[in-house]
Amino acid sequence: MNIVLIFLITIFSISLFFYGKSKTKTISIKDNIKLNALPKFYGYYLVLWCSIPALVFLLVWSLFEPVIIKSIIIETAANQGATFNDKNEANLIYEKIKAIHLGTYFGDIDSILKESALAYAKFINLFTNSKVVLIFGIIIASVIYSLKKIKNNSKARDDVEVILKGLLFVSSLIAILTTLGIIFSLLFESIKFFSVINVFDYLFGTNWSPQRAFVRDASSITAAEFEELKDAFGFIPLIAGTSFIAFIAMLVAVPIGLFSGIYMAEYASIKVRRISKPIIEILAGIPTVVYGFFAALTVGPFFRQVGENLGLTVSSESALAAGLIMGIMIIPYVSSLSDDVINSVPQSLRDGSYAVGATKSETIKQVVIPAALPGIIGSVLLAVSRAIGETMIVVMAAGLAANLTINPLESTTTITTQIVMILVGDQEFDSPKTQSAFALGLTLFIATLILNYIAQRAVKKYREKYD
């Protein structure tokens, strides 16, 4: 239906374009008046007025129609005597009604379901009809309005440009809407979570075992259950595991990345630089799931084998394997940024250092690096934020159980791994377990935001210093 409507709107708009164009042309010739804009702008004007309000209306309608129909249907089913205890059962009944309507339901159909399915068919019909009527009403109203404006020999080009400028502005607002959407969706569930679990229990608890909250409704929680839940959501082991793996990753990425950045900026010939820089940047372009596969199937077992030979017990999901591979993934973030930063250190500083007899490496160590330090720190912070937000490598190669450990050979878990583990497969709505994933997401979002903010400030301050 929607596709038909969009098609109709398009056809209608195109024909209006030609209508507007030729109409204004004939008017100007017949009445011998000078038009205030080229005829095609009158056409554009009509097209914009015909399509935009109708399409916006169609979009909004399509977004809200299913939600509204669903709530109406569930209500009518309840009025007819259907019983359901929570949201999940209500959803199930709604799905059944929908399936009966589509003829794809093969279970027993009782009178309540049958009546509701009829009601559903009625409402779908009603909604579709009113949608079509309203859209045509909107099109007719806006076309009449715009035709009237054209008749007055308006400055059509200016009008078109104002509308288009509005469109441009709305497009740029989508970034803000996305941010708002993220904040809203994370906060919404997190607030529910923190109404059950104390914020301090979450932030400072040392035990993470969300499976204890499995299949449990947050609204009807008993005192005994509450005591048990209280220390099931301790954040400390997760942040410890995340920082630990990120730390191992930085131990790999910072030296290799920094030295490659320095070499490329200071020593490498243009030819070497032109070849090696893109190849290193390949490392950042490889999907993280590939690294995860490599870490889980090649590096993890390899470390365990080596450990066995040395008489060590190495978990096949060790923090070391995950951290090492993550470090390699991050190398280009450090190397490219520090390369840029070092390149923008003014040559005069180097020349001054050479003039007093310093070697190249002494110049780099004692003049260039201290001068570029804020920028380098910024790039390292960006890499850290990348590391703590990284998901697939740790999901595939790090462990699932939350151990509080500093032994890199044992397995440990991270914030992102837990989010995936909680939300993969079937979730119960309104269980503290599901909500805890959003609380973790919120924590992660805030942490990366702060790191990025500091990093961007550092890099920007540094750039301003030498500009």
Added chain:
Amino acid sequence: MTKEERLKKRHRAEKRFRFYGLTSILVALLFVVILVQNIFSKGSSAFKKTVITTEIFFDQELLEIKNGASEEDIMEADFYDLMIENLIKAYPAKDRDEEDELLKLFSGDAEIEIKKAFLKDNNLIGKIITLDLTASDDIDQLHKGNYPRDLPEERRRISDFQLVIYDYFVENKKISKNFNNYFFNNGDSRDPELAGIGGALVGSFYSILICLLLAFPVAVLASIYLEEFAPKNKITDFIEININNLAAVPSIVYGLLALQILLATIQLPRSTPLVAGITLALMTLPRIIIPCRASLKAVPPSIREGALAVGASKFQSVFHHVVPLALPGTLSGTIIGLAQALGETAPLILIGMVAFVVDIPSSPVDPSSSLPVQVYLWSESAERGFVEKTSATIMMLLSFLIVMNFIAVYLRQKFEKRWN
């Protein structure tokens, strides 16, 4: 220490420092080589499958249909007995147990393969034809040399008797390797020899298409606004800060956003390329806006001023002159953004694309998988055959990424104007 010694020491330090730099670059390059070599050596064998050449006699007694049967009748007919009778003739087995072991050497689709042969030519009853039937995963891996045969029997998935049959097949040249059409055409399966990336390819294609249709126009319009029209005020600053921050938000957070807004609130269908495309579009948007703005910024002001001087409006100067000149950079930025979106996994897992989907999706609102999610799913499977399938999927994914990046570089180098 004399002056000369000190100088020597300093020069040694210089050499050491330079060596460290070179080593780090080499380590990074070495890793690229190791990774690619590892994936290719594991995955290249998945493009071939092992087949067993078997004689099939279409016995009228075992079939309910006759020569010239219609397509529907053939589809409904039972070929199971016919398959069993023919397959156990492939090697002289002594008893039921041995027959069972013999049958296990063929894939679960043997019946369908025989049926397909009959569908092609419905006059086969009473005739004998030779067919290349797909071998089971264990035989496939054994034949490709991925599976050690010198282990003790209880630690092998293949019994001693099956090894004897295998050797007999090899001796009589009944076993060979064919192009693995299943890998490209089939959807997911629990049996590695039948599993394919057809569904994931289509799912990824739809997701990226939707992502492109949503993200590209919005990103271009937004960057035109910010670069050309936006007044310098607090709202503009706020939008800019927002875009920069969004580009650095971990991808999994977009998965949470999609779960809450697209699935729970708007109630779009789970596990579908539609939701995946919208999620990826939201994620890619800031990553496309940044290069788009850079390429708009690179167009010198003289172009705009020239247009304005001959009487063009601000809009005309931007859309007739600046945007076309910035287009190569814009397009290459978009392609690189899409390449990143193609490899993205975490948000897709959260919106339920990990579901086990056998059917190949026919529209963007059918449940489906995508290439990176397929890699994740198969890497969790225990069967030996999925390792090569996973690696081969990665090879496909990487080749798509390489092609996209090449197009991006080509566009930029061929069409972008340098202003000096």
